Amino acid sequence: MNASVAAAWAALETLADPEIPVVSLRDLGILRDVREAADGLEVVITPTYSGCPAMGQIEDDVRATLANAGIAARVVTQLAPAWTTDWMTEEGKEKLRAYGIAPPHRTPAGSNVVRFIAKPAQVETVPCPHCGSAHTVESSHFGSTACKALYKCLDCQEPFDYFKPY
Amino acid sequence: MKPATDYLLHLADNALVLGQRNAEWCGHGPILEEDIALSNVSLDLIGQARLLYQLVASLKGGNCTEDRLAYFRETHEFRNYTLLELPHHGPLSGYAQSSMDYATTIVRNFLYSALMALLWEALEKSANADLAAIAAKSLKEVRYHLRHSRDWLVRLGDGTAESHARTQAALDHLFPYTQEFWAQSPAEAAAISAGIGVDVTTLKADWNAIVDAALGEATLVRPEVGGYVTEGKKGIHSEHLGFLLAEMQSLARAHPNAQW
Numbered sequence: 001m002n003a004s005v006a007a008a009w010a011a012l013e014t015l016a017d018p019e020i021p022v023v024s025l026r027d028l029g030i031l032r033d034v035r036e037a038a039d040g041l042e043v044v045i046t047p048t049y050s051g052c053p054a055m056g057q058i059e060d061d062v063r064a065t066l067a068n069a070g071i072a073a074r075v076v077t078q079l080a081p082a083w084t085t086d087w088m089t090e091e092g093k094e095k096l097r098a099y100g101i102a103p104p105h106r107t108p109a110g111s112n113v114v115r116f117i118a119k120p121a122q123v124e125t126v127p128c129p130h131c132g133s134a135h136t137v138e139s140s141h142f143g144s145t146a147c148k149a150l151y152k153c154l155d156c157q158e159p160f161d162y163f164k165p166y
Numbered sequence: 167m168k169p170a171t172d173y174l175l176h177l178a179d180n181a182l183v184l185g186q187r188n189a190e191w192c193g194h195g196p197i198l199e200e201d202i203a204l205s206n207v208s209l210d211l212i213g214q215a216r217l218l219y220q221l222v223a224s225l226k227g228g229n230c231t232e233d234r235l236a237y238f239r240e241t242h243e244f245r246n247y248t249l250l251e252l253p254h255h256g257p258l259s260g261y262a263q264s265s266m267d268y269a270t271t272i273v274r275n276f277l278y279s280a281l282m283a284l285l286w287e288a289l290e291k292s293a294n295a296d297l298a299a300i301a302a303k304s305l306k307e308v309r310y311h312l313r314h315s316r317d318w319l320v321r322l323g324d325g326t327a328e329s330h331a332r333t334q335a336a337l338d339h340l341f342p343y344t345q346e347f348w349a350q351s352p353a354e355a356a357a358i359s360a361g362i363g364v365d366v367t368t369l370k371a372d373w374n375a376i377v378d379a380a381l382g383e384a385t386l387v388r389p390e391v392g393g394y395v396t397e398g399k400k401g402i403h404s405e406h407l408g409f410l411l412a413e414m415q416s417l418a419r420a421h422p423n424a425q426w
Contacts, residue, residue, distance in 0.1 A: 051213025051301050079217070080299035082306065140199035142206040143315045146307075150199065165305050 004071070005040055008034045012043070018057040019145060020103025022099045032059060032078060041073035046083045048166070049146045071142035085166045096128045102151065102162040126162045128153035138162075170294055171222050172245070173357035176399050178218035179246035182236060182276060183407070185211030186248065186414050188271065196268050203314055210307040217300045237418035239413070241408045245353065247397035249274060249343035251407040256339045269322055269329070269336040276315035277344055280376045282308045284369040305319035316380050323384025334386055341389040346396045347373075353399070356417070 012034070015025050025031040026047070043062055047055050049164040060074055066073050084105035093103035105124050125134045133155035143150040148161040189208040193202025219232035252274070254266035286308055289301035321331040348367050350358075357363025381424050396404070417422075 047303070049210060049213060050217055050307060051209035051211070053209070074242075079303060080295070082299065082302040084306075115384060136419060140381070141317070142199075142203035144202075146206040146209050 002036070004009050007069065007070050008041055008043060008066065008073055009110040011065055011071060012062065015065050017054070018061060019054045020096070020099065020101065022095045023092045025058065025062070027092025027095065029083060029085075029089075030104060034073070036072070036143050041071065042076050043073050044076050046078050050082050051146065054104045061123050083166070085163065096163060100160055101148065102126050102129045102160060104163045104165045117152060123157045126151055126156065129160055130155060131135075131156040136160075169236040169356035169360045170297075170362050171225050172353035173235045173363045174218050174222045174225075174297065176351070176353055178215045178222065178243045179296075180250055180278075180282075181211045181218065182215035183244065183246040183410065184250040184274075185215060187252075187254070188275070188409055189193050190254065190266065191271065192232070194266065200268070202250065204271070207314065210304075210311065211266035213298065214307070217303070218297075218336070221296050221300070233418065235357065237309045241403055241411060243399060244403065244407060244411070245399050246278055246280075246407075247342060247343070247346050249406050251272070251280065251404060251410055252340070252343070253406055256335060257414045263420075267332060267336065268318075269332040270340065272315050272318045272322060273333060273336040273340050273386045273404065275311060276380065277340060279308055279312035279315055280373055280380075281344075281347055281366070281369070283312050284372050284375075285364060285366060287426075288364040288369065295333060295405050310377075319380055319386075320384045323381070323386040333384070337386055338389045341425070342391045342393065345391055345396065349397075351399045 002133050012031055013024065015031075017023050017025055017028055017030070019103045020028075020155050028048070031043070032046050032047065033042075035044065043066065045058060045062060055077075060079070066075075074093060084107055086107055088104065096103045100152055105126075126136050126138075127134050128136050128151075131153060133153055135154045136151050137154060138149055138152040139152050139159070142148075143161045147164060147166065148162050150159065152159050174301065185208045188204050188211070191201060191204040192208070195204060213238070216232055219235045223232055223237060226264040243383065248347065252270075253264075254268075254270050255264040256267070258264055283305065287299045290298050290305065292298045292301065318335065318384040321332040324330070325333075348370060350365070350367070354363055354366070358365050396402075397409075399405075
């Protein structure tokens with residue numbers, strides 16, 4: 001890794017997600033790459049959900065952070081391979097839990113549509129991020145944002161968001 | 167290029183028109199969780215539409231932008247399925263008015279999501295790499311839309327006598343419009359022969375399996391279909407699309423080139 005690439009990584013290392021400020025873009029797997037193109041440095045980001053309103057903000061934040069650090073780089077949005085919650089770092093998942101959001105399970109391997117809609121043999125439990133109880137129930141498939149579902153803990157009675165596998 | 171842009175506009179218009187329709191529930195949902203769910207589904211659909219319009223704009227070049235495609239085309243230039251532009255209630259006559267019916271919303275979202283879950287999966291293999299990338303993202307989203315609408319279909323169909331009757335009525339009203347899925351348009355045929363598009367008739371058996379299993383659980387009866395096949399994807403629309411577009415496009419047309 002040359003000096004300018006390393007400097008860009010260092011500058012962006014702690015840049016937080018605008019919606020969930022306890023995790024960094026790197027933790028979430030949104031920041032994909034910093035590379036040298038023919039005409040300068042390129043920072044590659046990937047969108048989460050197609051309609052995520054935070055994406056514009058994320059791009060602006062990346063540009064501003066690079067400018068503040070005096071690094072000239074282009075920001076490139078890349079769709080493929082599609083972002084997945086499996087790219088989230090273990091550290092990022094732990095930060096989510098501490099923040100009160102249950103982190104995502106791994107996406108089911110090789111799930112196709114017909115299998116996806118069939119009732120799973122065993123429903124995965126989502127532990128409560130507040131008290132750790134496995135005695136929780138889904139109240140709604142969609143929560144405060146498209147990427148989260150709404151759950152309720154039947155032991156501590158607290159509602160909480162679950163970051164859905166994507 | 168034309169086979170690609172015509173086909174991409176069909177996919178984009180489907181997503182935008184249903185996204186706009188479902189967004190009518192924002193602030194009016196039957197319960198708070200559903201208000202939020204429908205708004206989130208709309209956000210996904212409008213996001214998918216934006217990715218597709220951006221791709222069309224880059225292929226067309228010149229001064230074409232995603233906003234031009236969404237806000238400055240006329241009714242007959244839209245290529246969405248007629249099913250997706252219908253209001254959230256059954257047919258009315260004369261000057262009759264109706265409030266929005268959640269069963270209609272759910273049945274439509276179910277019938278469309280069941281198709282798109284299969285179509286996006288197949289389009290991951292499109293010869294157009296950009297479309298394949300959009301399909302891979304959209305597939306992850308539509309699976310949640312399908313699960314949401316299927317759960318509610320079962321809950322309403324296998325619910326009270328009132329919810330069952332309204333869901334069956336919505337199904338009877340909307341099901342004939344699904345015939346349009348299987349009637350190939352010239353744009354689809356061109357995209358298929360270019361390797362960009364997918365022949366949806368190859369997905370019909372899987373769609374039937376998803377629909378029949380859900381209807382069975384929901385204790386609903388699959389209607390017999392026949393008769394007129396709508397042609398929204400050829401630009402021949404019902405009277406409802408114009409009103410939807412008027413509301414959606416009026417701000418952009420009143421303030422062209424506005425920035426905020």
